[in-house]
Amino acid sequence: MKIIVLGAGAWGTAMAISASGQPAARHQVTLWARSAPQAEALQAARENARYLPGIALPVALAVQSGPPEALPALTAGADLLIIASPMAGLRGLLAQLRDSAVPVAWLCKGFEAPQAGAAAAFGLMAHEVRAQVAPALRSGVLSGPSFAQEVARGQPSALVAASEHAAVRDALVDAFHGPTLRVYANDDIVGVEVGGAVKNVLSIATGLCDGLNLGLNARAALITRGLAEMTRLGVALGARADTFMGLSGLGDLVLTATGDLSRNRQVGLLLAQGRTLQQAVDSLGHVAEGVYCARTVVQRAQSLGLEMPISQSVVALLDGRLKPADAVAALMGRGPVAEPG
Ligand SMILES: NC(=O)C1=CN([C@@H]2O[C@H](COP(=O)(O)OP(=O)(O)OC[C@H]3O[C@@H](n4cnc5c(N)ncnc54)[C@H](O)[C@@H]3O)[C@@H](O)[C@H]2O)C=CC1
Numbered sequence: 580m581k582i583i584v585l586g587a588g589a590w591g592t593a594m595a596i597s598a599s600g601q602p603a604a605r606h607q608v609t610l611w612a613r614s615a616p617q618a619e620a621l622q623a624a625r626e627n628a629r630y631l632p633g634i635a636l637p638v639a640l641a642v643q644s645g646p647p648e649a650l651p652a653l654t655a656g657a658d659l660l661i662i663a664s665p666m667a668g669l670r671g672l673l674a675q676l677r678d679s680a681v682p683v684a685w686l687c688k689g690f691e692a693p694q695a696g697a698a699a700a701f702g703l704m705a706h707e708v709r710a711q712v713a714p715a716l717r718s719g720v721l722s723g724p725s726f727a728q729e730v731a732r733g734q735p736s737a738l739v740a741a742s743e744h745a746a747v748r749d750a751l752v753d754a755f756h757g758p759t760l761r762v763y764a765n766d767d768i769v770g771v772e773v774g775g776a777v778k779n780v781l782s783i784a785t786g787l788c789d790g791l792n793l794g795l796n797a798r799a800a801l802i803t804r805g806l807a808e809m810t811r812l813g814v815a816l817g818a819r820a821d822t823f824m825g826l827s828g829l830g831d832l833v834l835t836a837t838g839d840l841s842r843n844r845q846v847g848l849l850l851a852q853g854r855t856l857q858q859a860v861d862s863l864g865h866v867a868e869g870v871y872c873a874r875t876v877v878q879r880a881q882s883l884g885l886e887m888p889i890s891q892s893v894v895a896l897l898d899g900r901l902k903p904a905d906a907v908a909a910l911m912g913r914g915p916v917a918e919p920g
Pocket residue numbers: 586587588589590591613630663664665666667668669671672686687688689725726727728864865866868
């Protein structure tokens with residue numbers, strides 16, 4: 580297959596390495612960076628020293644750059660396009676690809692920030708952005724528990740490919756399923772996207788919990804009640820409940836709530852140490868999507884009449900309305916609730 584990965588951060592680079600194959604070549608893969616100097620640095624070092632240091636690019640992996648306006652021409656002969664930008668870059672890239680006949684999948688996990696002058700009062704899921712700017716595109720999402728460093732090193736991982744189009748799901752399985760990476764198919768794109776977005780907010784909460792040394796009981800309670808929150812929002816938005824017991828729900832939540840490679844978890848750990856949000860974000864050098872989508876998660880829940888107490892506490896913390904210890908007190912001080920619920 581001819582695959583073009585748009586976005587040369589940690590995750591785009593890791594997925595390009597995985598599809599390209601090492602040592603045996605698998606697919607014909609091009610990694611596109613929006614900045615020419617970044618593409619030149621990648622090409623010269625054959626390594627993404629800025630975003631994924633210490634991992635060599637496969638010999639067969641091509642690197643390109645160019646203005647986004649050139650993407651329709653660059654991508655015309657491909658079999659599959661992968662958008663690997665943060666959520667903030669999705670709308671612009673989809674707009675460039677709106678007339679493409681090539682299947683497209685995005686890797687970003689979050690809700691888009693509310694757009695100035697938009698009809699909707701709150702931010703959108705990725706497939707809702709696609710419906711606005713590229714309604715004819717055949718598209719989907721690839722998500723699930725997957726730290727870039729581990730996938731790039733060929734350590735065993737599993738992902739979920741979600742799309743309403745069987746052809747898109749099949750293209751993603753053909754492109755990425757292999758000896759070290761399993762790709763499961765799912766037609767519940769709402770569930771997979773909600774799982775990928777909300778787990779980022781919950782990872783900030785568990786980072787905070789661990790940074791405050793609240794203990795393993797507290798972390799298990801946060802993960803479990805967080806999963807209930809995530810499922811409640813997803814089902815209200817049209818997802819199937821069982822999707823949240825899969826890779827992009829429980830799987831990604833467990834990974835990023837407990838794994839120190841998670842940038843969102845790192846934000847929580849740093850806030851617990853008394854760093855400001857700005858200091859925490861600046862020290863990462865990578866995007867932590869939970870910081871940008873937490874408010875939207877809560878707004879969408881409130882617009883549906885739902886409570887998401889953990890996510891609401893994260894928003895209050897990010898906004899500076901609550902100090903870490905007060906966020907814990909607010910959660911523990913809630914009245915009794917029946918389970919499941
Ligand atoms: N790093 C990981 O392990 C994983 C990340 N993801 C998701 O993938 C997305 C990207 O994450 P990373 O690659 O880790 O981020 P990163 O912070 O390592 O790199 C972001 C990349 O996107 C580029 N970029 C930023 N704004 C852009 C725009 N407007 N248009 C085009 N490109 C733009 C940057 O130049 C940079 O190359 C995020 O939504 C993240 O949640 C998903 C699974 C795993």
